[in-house]
Amino acid sequence: MxxxxxxxxxxxxxxxxxxxxxxxxxxxxxxxxxxxxxxxxxxxxxxxxxDPAARALAKGTTGAVGILLTDSLRYAFTDLVAGSFLAAIAEELTPTGLALTLLTASGSDDLVPARDVAIDGALVYSCDPTSPAVAWLRRRKLPMVFVDQERAEDVPSVNIADRDGAGAAARHLLDLGHRRIAIATNGQHGRYGFITDPDDVVEGHSSRQRRLGWFDVLKPAGVEPVVIRHPLERTDDVRRDTRTLLDRPDRPTAILCFSDATAVGVLQAADDLGLRVPADLSVVGFDDGPLATQLQPALTTVHQDVEEKGRLAAAALTEAIRRSRTGETGPVPHVLLPATLVVRGSTGPAPL
Known part of the structure; x- marks a missing residue:
């Protein structure tokens, strides 16, 4: 036909x-x-x-923006915090008519999403700053916004005060009398399991800032925390190594977690060993997503406004696209949202 x-x-x-x-x-x-x-x-x-391609060529715009994620798109669909962030972006973009395209930081010889997918601009979310994908977006001179990334003077950014929030969490445990404290953090590359030198691993921006915040408080107090490290989605690995950690005679009395999802693996390990939370072990998460109040006991955690972060990121990108089209110049905005400790039932005084 x-x-x-x-x-x-x-x-x-x-x-x-x-x-x-x-x-x-x-x-x-x-x-x-x-x-x-x-x-x-x-x-x-x-x-x-x-024809969409012909229309895009005629208008000089694709009507879509990309969001560059870590190596796995699975994270965007399985992590509740990432889901809330993406939903807020989509809601903010709806009135503009812009579509949202998910991009992975990896690719093949034939297709590199950051290089080949037609988009008008991109959000770079929690990615390795040395990733070739980020370099491709820069090479294309696309309007960009960094989210949970190391700040760059020429790129708008939206970040969380991760270091302050992590420091508040560590201070909370010290105030409760804990001195044997462990850290369960995350990473997408490098070594996993028990880490003897946290300075010697490749970290994303949020991981590094949270680690610095914990150590800002713990080191002056003379606390040398044991550190375990795993990809964010590998709660089974967190559970396994936490079980090993908690099965020692000198087991920690408290664990600081990179995220609420990480805290799930820690709580499961405690339950495996018959340890009571918080009587035997205090646990602190980070994010204050939907999981935090669903867990038993409810999780002490650091709150970040994920939906506001998504809204501000989308608004910053549409403004960057507008300025790119009009040739308008001016100061590049950098937003730092607060991170505040929320105390619930998963933390208590250090056991005697």
Whole structure:
């Protein structure tokens, strides 16, 4: 069957091709009656609409923005905090008509998403700053916003005060009398398991800032924490190594976790060994996502406003795209949202 085009509809109705095109792209140029006739004919003939690639070429815009994630897209669909962040972005973008395209930081020889996918701009979310994908976005000179990334002077950014929040969590445990404290953190690359030198591993921005915040408080108090490290989604590995950690005679009385999801693995390990939380072990998470209040006991954690972070990131990107199109210059905005400790039932005084 021959492909139905704008000219096909124009020939059917005895009007110009431009008139038919206006019915789809500039409806204010036609009378309601004429536009209705054109749309009815298009439906009858099975016309699927203007070719997106041709329309993008003509307008100089794709109508889509990318979000560059870590190596695995699975994280975007399984992590509740990442899901809330993406939902807030989508909600903020809805009135603009921009679509959201997920990009992985990895690719193949034939397809590198950051290089090959047509987008008008990109959010770079919690990625390795040395990633080739970030370099490709820069090379394309696309408007960008960094989220949970090391700040760059020429790129707008939205970050959380991770270091302050982590420091508050560590101070809370010291105030409760804990001195045998462990850390369960995350990483996407490098060594996993028990880490003897945290300075010797590759970390993302949030991981590094939270580690610095914990150590800012623990080291002056003379506390040398044991550190275990795993990819964010590998709670089973966290559970296994925490079990090993808690099965020692000198087991920690408290554990600081990179995230609420990490805390799940820690709590499971404590339960495996019959340890009571918080009587035998205090646990602190980070994020204050939906999990925090669903756990038993409810999780002491550091709150970050994930939805506000998503809204601000999307707004910053649409503004960066607008400025790129108009050639407007000016200061590049950098937003730092607070991170505050929320004390619940998973922390208590150090056991005697």
């Amino acid at each position: 021959p492909r139905v085009t704008l000219q096909t509809i124009a020939d059917r109705l005895g009007v110009s091709r431009m008139t038919v095109s206006n019915a789809f792209s500039r409806p204010d140029q036609l009378s309601p009656a004429l536009r209705e006739r054109i749309l009815a004919a298009a439906q009858e003939l099975g016309y699927v609409g203007p």
